[in-house]
Amino acid sequence: MNTRSENVRNWLRIRIEMLFEEYKYFDYRFPEPQYLGAKHTHLSWINKFIPDEISVVLDAFSGSQSVSFLFKQLGFKTIINDFLNFNNQIGKALIENKSYTLDSNDLAILFQPATNKDDFDLIEKTFTDIFFEREEAIFLDNFRANISLLENEYKKAVAFTVINRSITRKITMGHFGHMQALVYANDPERIRRNRSLIRPIKELLPSYNNAVFDNTNDNRSFNQNILDLLPQLSNIDLAYFDPPYCDSHANYQGFYHLLETYTEYWKDKEFVNGIKRYEPQRYSGFDKKRDVFSSFEKLFELSSEIPYWLISYNNKSYPGIEDFEELILKHRDVTIETKTYQNDRGGKGSVAGSQEILFVCKPRKKYFIPIKSRNN
Known part of the structure; x- marks a missing residue:
């Protein structure tokens, strides 16, 4: 190969590497969630x-x-927050998390009989015959007791x-x-259509282990109300806001109360209604x-130093699109x-025909008037 051809080949290789540099983490795949409003x-x-830039x-x-996960794949330093702890654990x-996964030794710990089982019977006492058979509830309590035995916070989070x-x-x-979980779980026709109802936990683990990677940044996951967290942050280039779609989707604490109860393992809550939702709920705003x-006004004021905002919204939410736009334009x-939406995806805000909205917000343009014009 002559020198000129080798130089051209090297130039092309460098250009291709530069072109695809921002996608080098896209071999890591996000495990698909089953969550109303997930993006x-x-x-x-x-x-x-x-x-x-x-x-x-x-x-x-x-x-x-x-x-x-998209932001992390794009190589950004990614700071995340959710006021529900089960979501925070996904973030951690x-x-x-840069490298920790669950191996066979960790699984042996998680599936072993818990030595402190007497302190872990919340699911059995609260949710047996509502969402789980007693045997399933006992298993979940046992697994929860053993999470504390894992060696660090990232393995626990996984x-x-x-x-x-x-x-x-x-x-x-x-x-x-809803209260139809056991009815559905014992319906052979539903199981035939949805085999995941009877698939074991271990089938899920590889997809999560394979999604752990280091994008060379010190990413952080927080578990606070965003209005409390924002004053603690600085030097953010872009804020992505995907707030609860008020009056459009279900109450997330009501729909996912069990996940938060399982993660927090509440000792100081009352469990109400047929679904045993915890009370009092966390304040969202x-x-x-x-x-x-008032919460959006405060959110935007606290984000005044962040140049760019992307805000996910829905055309069936409150406040309406025009009123919300007026809030932003301040x-x-x-x-x-x-x-x-072409198909129904669950929830009032994602039925066929409804619209997902993205407000793309940029710093206000500054208009400069020439000195001569100002004098005139």
Whole structure:
């Protein structure tokens, strides 16, 4: 090979490496969630509107972590937050975690008979014959007791993530706002259509282990109300806001109360209604009509130093699109992008024909008037 050909080949190789540098983490696949409002089906659409030349991103209402995982894949330093701890554990497992996975020794620990079982009977006492047969509830308590024996917080987070995903997979419709779980679980026709109802937990583990990677940044996962966390943060380039769609989707604490109860293992809560939802619930500020305007005003004020915002929303949410746009325009220039649901995906805000909205918010343009014009 002559020198000129070798130089051309090297130049092409370097150009190709540069072209695909931003996608070098895309071999790691996000385990698909089963979560109302999860954005995993919208990621390529959202990606179109991420501004260039940013390096630090905040996902303020991170939920299933699908958008956070995209940010991590893109190589950004990714700071995430969710006020529900079961979501925070997903963040610790897949975003903050750089290398820890569960191996066969960890599984032996998790599946062994718990030595402190007397302190772990919450699921058996509270949810037997509601969501689980007694044997299943005892297994979940045993598994929960053994999570504390794992060697570090990241292995614990992976364990929480896998078991919580397994719990949702075994409940038809994937949430806990109904009392038909055992009826569905014992229906052969439903099992035939949805084999995941009877698949073992260990089948899920490889997809989560394989999703752990290091994007060379010190990513962080927080478990706070975002209005409390924002004053503690600085030097954020882009904030992604995916708040609860007030009046559009279900109450997440109501639908996913069991996952939070299992993760927190509440000792100081009352369990109410037929589904045994915990009370009192955590304060959000974004899921009740009486609070939502003032909460968004405060959110935008606290985000004044963050140049770019992307805000996921829905055309059936409260406040309406025009009123919400007016709120944003007090702080940023904004364009509105829309994506129409072609099929029902659960929840009032994602039925066929409804629209997913993305508010693309940029710093206000500064207009400069020449000195001569000002004098005139």
